[in-house]
Amino acid sequence: MSAQPPSSLSTDDAPPVAVTNATSELKQPPAEKPSDIRRRGYVILSFWLIVLLLGLPIWWKTTTIYRADLPLQEMLDWSDGKACRPVFPLRISIQANSLQDQEAQNLLRLTQHALDDLNDFAGHHLRLQLSPPLGDEATSATNNGSALTIRLSPGEATTATLDPYEPTLDITYPPNNIPSPTASSSALATYVASQLRSTFGEEQATISYLLSTNSMPSEHRPLGLSPETVESLAKRTTRSLKYSPTYHLTFSLFTSGALPSSWDIETAIEEYMKPVLDVLSPIHNFTIDTQVQLYAAPGVQNDVLQKQDLSSFINAAEWPLSPSIGGAPTINFIVFVGNQTIVTSPESESSQSWLIPQWGTVYLLSQPWDTTHVSTETLKQPLLTFTSHLFSLLGTPQSGSLPLRLSTLTRIRSADLLLRASSTLGSLARLALALPSISIPSSVADGVSKTMTHLRLACDNLGGLDGLEHARIAEAEAERAFFEKSMVGQLFFPDEHKIAVYLPLLGPVAVPLIMGAINEFKAWRKRRREKAEKGAEKKKE
């Protein structure tokens, strides 16, 4: 706007005839001083400098959303299973006191071969070792590291029995079955291998099922699970509760009338349930409470309960079955005094109890109508049912002896927690990528790094109680990071709000600034062109 037409400089000395433009007849203002032009340039420049160097950083600083640095790639690696390959190296010691060392070594080698031939799943590997013969103390010392001890002893025929109290497999063999040092295969070795495989078959299937349901890359994914096995495993995993170090057991006596109003639950638990809880104590802690609730009408009033009635039997609106406070999940065991029976299908027998997945068990106890007190003996059957249901609610495998089932439970739970924590990490990473405007507080980054440390430790110690503990911490930390409260609120701050706030101020301010800059730029270009023309004229002259 301040540009002076080149002709105006020469209006005084050039005749008007030379001008062809119609507007040139205007009276032209006097030439502007170069210092004014320079000053105008400085003014515009300084405004722009203030805006760019002061305004912009302040705006950026005050409105930016804090996003802590997350190791996104590593997190995705974890969830894709690239960071950790869950391997459960199970050591199995062979105790063959009656065999020569040489013979035993040979048998071990052959059995290991047979095992490796049978096994198609790399994640679950059985490794045999020879335990030093005799000496109870030595045996118990090695037992700590091994998942199972095979005790070989000569006998009449080839038999295998699992010891119900210790993780020991007793195998007897006819003495002539010992393989010769040169034999490449042996019936005994194959037999031992197949026994081992059947003992650990369920564990293997469960772990491979867990891996397959998670987003593990295909090369780690074991194949060969039949659909029926998958279905039964899926049923079992949905039935079991989420892992927690502590469970809260609530025993409730419900009755639809006024009687009975008391029960000997304390002694009954002590007698029938406590031993099992003690066995489970390395993996889980339990707290127990009991209650008596009278006048609790069930949701279904029929005397014969069909299968579809079972889901509505629990009268959730009226029965005080609120979960206990504190972090531990609650498992409900309900004894309902009433004369109902369960008939699921016409030909099957009536039963007394049913299990509600991830929730607990209901046991229907029929008592004479005037019973005022339920004795310990009456409670024996309900509590034994509860105990067996507790195992399935905790996700314990069904086959094998108790110690084996428990050690299997540890491994399954570790794998489960590990996968859970990894997939939570993956979800968090994907969330952070998908929502660029979400804030990520440093506590989340902290939780993620803790999770990864513990995941690494868990992955390295898989199979033991240490691994379980680390996996548990990792899972808890991952959940905490994912459900960070301050992350959720930012999701709902829409962009329209920002426009509504910025536009009234920035619009009117920005227009003169930009127009000024554009005009000044145009004038500068014009001046340069003129100078260039003048220079050219001078050169011509």
Add this chain to the structure above:
Amino acid sequence: MRQFFFSFFSLISFISYSFASSSAGYHEQLVLRPLPLSALLASFNFRSNITVSEFEAHNFRFFPRSLGQIIQHAGTRELHLRFSSGRWDSESWGARPWDGAREGGTGVELWAWLDAETDEEADHKWLTLTNALSGLFCASLNFIDGTRTTRPVMSFQPEGDHIDATDANTHLLYGVLPHEVVCTENLTPFLKLLPCKGKAGIATLLDGHKLFDSSWQSMAIDVRPICPTGGECVLQTELTIDMVLDIDRSKRPRDNPIPRPPPGHELPCNTSKPYHSHDTCFPADHEANQDWTLSQIFGKYMKGTCPLTDPTVPPVCLQVPNSRSVYVSDGVLEKKNLDRVSRCFEISPDTNFEMVLPSPSNDDQVVTDALVKPETPLLYAERSFTGHGQERGGVQTILRNPSPDIEVEFIYMESLPWFMRIYLHTMSARVQGSKSDDKSLIQETYYRPALDRARGSQLEVRMRIPPASTVFLTYDFEKSILRYTEYPPDANRGFDVAAAVITILNKDESKTGRFAAYNLRTTTLLCSLPTPDFSMPYNVIIFTSTAIALAFGGMFNIMVRRFVAADEGPELGLKLLKSKLRARIGGLFAKFGKGNKTQEEQDKVTEPGVVESKE
């Protein structure tokens, strides 16, 4: 007066009796007391015990498990929770039931003694407790935060037997939510805590429609340890519901609840008035409508008794003079008490209990004796706001001691929200009639000032009021302005200020063993604060932006523009367009025209345009 003493003694004996029976597992009792002005007070009381050893082993029988777990989890020694609504009309209804010990101010009130090493730990446990109770009772108790929590110093004493009651590790916290509306969703979880639910016994009479339709109601939950001499300590839960039903309103059929004026001949008139005639009626409401049946009042019969209840405690008692006849259903044994103003009913477990109270016969003498005369309370209290405007205000409490010869000593406690800033120096107490304030009235003051947005102010005053006198306790306060986001929805309604708690000290503590002789609460107040227009932030943004943009644009242009005379500047707007068009047309003419036009002629064509533009 005689009757007054009789009823007083009966109450005392009743209380001491019920405390003595505390070792039994469970008992429940309903006391019905007709009140003047066709009102009926129904007091439901349920009490269940658990021995401390069973409690620690988590074996719950009569004691509700959900409550027990919360108490254990939050390390609570003693708990008191109140849900109340309505107003107790002490002028006509007299003294409060339970001497006011089982009621709270309007809304929700909670106080508890917690086991904690430090104040922070106590706060943490308090948070756990309020959140858990909030879930259990479907009430907004989780909104009891730091600003609504106080630590009373003088007003409360534990009711139970604590081995180390004065221990430094026991913290008393008190929280109040005056805005909370108590309704049916609070009653349902309350009934779930009872061993017989609402299925048998007196609890069958409890119905949300009737309870929350009453003129005044209060639900109380008290948990306290009781150690009988020589026995094992028990933890006692006492659930109490007191309600004052309007008999007229309760008798309205449920399918036709709209009140209609009765026809003229059915109006109860006071015939003793000299102007009473066929077309003039002075309503005789004092003794009117004193005939009712249980099923009319509560909408249903009482279904038997709870089989767990202690058989030595009669489940229903009625406090009317013995001269009145009461009809009950079969299988119910009526026992008149020695005090001549109350009777109790023994009910067999499977009977439906119905009670008919016919209207007293027309004999004048009987009419005046139809009701037990209400006991006079030890103190009347009323609280109200004074002053005007949005900036300052005052609070005035009128305390009246009705007794002709006994002095009353009490503690007056206010827990005020932080946005009411008290001027403590303006606090004064004066006896009615005298102009200046009387320094001897206020014995002791405890004041904990508010911190903005962190805690409310707490004021506890120990006062003494001489016999038969009225005292005005006043103080001024300033209203602070809240932040935009701190206003609740419907901010123009005002902010509820919790009831003041008045605890009348028991002079003779050895007699009944209680700290407070009588408790009462004033009504809540509604404080209106300056409320902004809530579209304000956007208005402010637009307004300031416009102002800044105007100022900036002007300043920027002044600094950047070059000023020239009007005829020297470039043409702008329409004129520019016009001249451009003209030049274009001129150019066309020049091309297609005769071609012999000289340069001068062309100039002549353009000249008038310039002249025009100058005009």
